[in-house]
Amino acid sequence: MFFQVQVLLLIGAASLIHAGCPDVNAITNFDASQFAGRWYWTEWYNNGWLAQQAGNSIVCLSSTFTSSTSGNLSVSIIWKDLLTTVGGTAKGTFEDVANTPNAFNALFELGSPLIPGRYYVLDILYNTVAVVFYCQNYAFGLSQIEMAWVLHRNSRGLTTRQRNRLIKRWDNDPYLGYLIDPTKFVPFPGTDCTNYRN
Numbered sequence: 001m002f003f004q005v006q007v008l009l010l011i012g013a014a015s016l017i018h019a020g021c022p023d024v025n026a027i028t029n030f031d032a033s034q035f036a037g038r039w040y041w042t043e044w045y046n047n048g049w050l051a052q053q054a055g056n057s058i059v060c061l062s063s064t065f066t067s068s069t070s071g072n073l074s075v076s077i078i079w080k081d082l083l084t085t086v087g088g089t090a091k092g093t094f095e096d097v098a099n100t101p102n103a104f105n106a107l108f109e110l111g112s113p114l115i116p117g118r119y120y121v122l123d124i125l126y127n128t129v130a131v132v133f134y135c136q137n138y139a140f141g142l143s144q145i146e147m148a149w150v151l152h153r154n155s156r157g158l159t160t161r162q163r164n165r166l167i168k169r170w171d172n173d174p175y176l177g178y179l180i181d182p183t184k185f186v187p188f189p190g191t192d193c194t195n196y197r198n
Contacts, residue, residue, distance in 0.1 A: 021135035021144050024120045025175060030102040034126040036067040041079075042157030043185040045148035058082060059189055063151065071096040073104060082189065094119055106134065117145070122176060123169070128153055129162060133179065150185050157187060 041061035061079040068074075073094035080087050094104035097118070106119035117136030124130045134147040152158060158166065167183065170176045 021118060021137050021146070022179060024100070024103060024118075024122065024133065024179070026100040027102040027121065027124070030121060030124065031126070032067040032071050032073055032096070032101070035121065035124065035130065036065045036073065037153075039063045039065065039130065039151035039153065040155040040157070041149050041188060042152045042155070043150035043187050045180065046184045046186045047146065047148075061188060062155075071101065077108075122148075122179065123166070129158065129166065131166075131180070131182075148180050148185075 039062065041063065058079045059082055061077065064076045066074050073096075075092040075094065077090045077092065078087060079089075090108055092106055092108040094106050097103040097105060102121040102124075104119045105116055107116045117134055120133045120135075122131045122133050130151040132149055132151055134145075136145045150158065170180075170182045
């Protein structure tokens with residue numbers, strides 16, 4: 001159980017933003033094969049104390065996604081712990097949700113499987129940046145874990161210009177702005193890792 005909680009914290013944040021996992025709009029032209037490949041976790045969503053503990057304790061996160069012909073994804077995740085300086089790994093599987101190409105039923109593993117949740121790609125520029133949201137209901141939807149992070153193709157993360165464009169785009173879309181406030185994303189410490197290796 002300790003390892004399960006640790007991985008959930010590594011992935012992002014635990015909080016009670018909504019009363020149950022919210023509905024997420026479909027990106028009808030989402031292409032899993034273009035989303036596949038290496039992404040660096042450059043920012044975490046600051047939505048509570050647990051998020052702050054996780055966001056300030058890990059560095060050098062990256063995910064490598066592989067797509068299948070059916071539209072499903074698998075992922076391999078690596079990171080380093082600031083306190084122990086030891087690297088960690090986790091794997092995950094993502095089965096696509098019917099009629100919602102940017103949504104997946106996700107299952108992360110670290111030794112033993114974790115309870116599945118729903119993984120969404122909220123916004124995507126395939127060659128540059130993706131904003132990803134994860135939600136897992138507990139107690140029949142009365143509480144949940146919600147997590148979000150910014151993925152970038154470059155380990156240095158968003159430039160000032162890219163950040164301003166992202167915030168402007170979300171400001172112009174009240175639906176995305178309801179789900180997540182983009183100004184609450186915080187860079188992981190040590191995002192620019194010199195020896196980034198899988």
